[in-house]
Amino acid sequence: MEKLLQNQVALVTGAGSGIGRAAAIKLAQNGGKIALVDLHKENVEEVKNQIEKMGSEALVLEANVSHPDEVENCYKRTIDQWGRLDVVFANAGINGEVRPIEDLEPSEWDLTISNNLTSTFLTVKYAIPHLKTNGGSIIITSSINGNRIYKNIGMSAYSTSKIGQMGFGKMAALELAKYRIRVNIICPGAIETNIGQNTWQEQEELKKVQIPIEYPEGNQPLEHKSGKPEQVADLILFLASSQSNHITGTEIFIDGAESLL
Numbered sequence: 438m439e440k441l442l443q444n445q446v447a448l449v450t451g452a453g454s455g456i457g458r459a460a461a462i463k464l465a466q467n468g469g470k471i472a473l474v475d476l477h478k479e480n481v482e483e484v485k486n487q488i489e490k491m492g493s494e495a496l497v498l499e500a501n502v503s504h505p506d507e508v509e510n511c512y513k514r515t516i517d518q519w520g521r522l523d524v525v526f527a528n529a530g531i532n533g534e535v536r537p538i539e540d541l542e543p544s545e546w547d548l549t550i551s552n553n554l555t556s557t558f559l560t561v562k563y564a565i566p567h568l569k570t571n572g573g574s575i576i577i578t579s580s581i582n583g584n585r586i587y588k589n590i591g592m593s594a595y596s597t598s599k600i601g602q603m604g605f606g607k608m609a610a611l612e613l614a615k616y617r618i619r620v621n622i623i624c625p626g627a628i629e630t631n632i633g634q635n636t637w638q639e640q641e642e643l644k645k646v647q648i649p650i651e652y653p654e655g656n657q658p659l660e661h662k663s664g665k666p667e668q669v670a671d672l673i674l675f676l677a678s679s680q681s682n683h684i685t686g687t688e689i690f691i692d693g694a695e696s697l698l
Contacts, residue, residue, distance in 0.1 A: 453480025
């Protein structure tokens with residue numbers, strides 16, 4: 438049976454861990470050739486090895502996706518390697534500084550916006566000339582933060598970047614529809630990843646703006662626990678494949694109903 442992404446090429450940012458890693462492996466299992474983009478090359482070497490062991494192909498690309506020239510070069514190297522581009526998963530991002538607005542430094546705000554929102558713009562912008570050839574799918578990782586919930590005090594920069602991704606993704610979906618390029622946005626809730634390594638917060642600072650919230654017992658209503666990257670990867674595969682060929686400009690929440698509480 439032919440695989441869903443047989444001989445297609447996908448570029449995944451933030452491919453070294455968490456959702457990006459799981460998605461890269463899932464797309465490769467389904468026939469995709471994967472360009473693995475990460476800020477640290479060593480993070481994706483093991484992912485490349487795993488993909489090659491399953492009989493698919495992978496390319497390691499070290500880049501800061503908030504830098505235009507580095508993003509553009511990732512696409513150049515991908516096209517040089519395989520001659521086409523079909524799927525883009527704009528997934529890289531950070532939580533950044535978690536602080537009250539009055540304590541958040543402009544440089545800290547800029548870092549989060551740059552790593553999350555500007556990087557999404559660049560990842561999409563430089564993909565377009567290559568996706569125009571055959572059409573394709575762009576998937577953006579946003580969040581329930583800024584789109585459905587606002588209770589995570591101190592995450593004003595993060596939430597702003599995430600709701601910005603939503604607006605950008607919908608504008609892009611309309612603009613690119615004529616080229617048969619679909620653009621969809623996923624909004625995960627709590628997922629078992631290592632994004633905490635890119636989160637910086639001082640609990641004492643946050644106390645002055647905290648709002649008490651009474652949570653129900655348990656975690657997420659559907660499974661009473663955080664989701665797994667592999668569950669998100671299943672959604673990425675669906676959105677990347679022709680099975681979702683009439684879906685564009687749509688946000689999909691994947692949070693076990695967490696954000697409905």
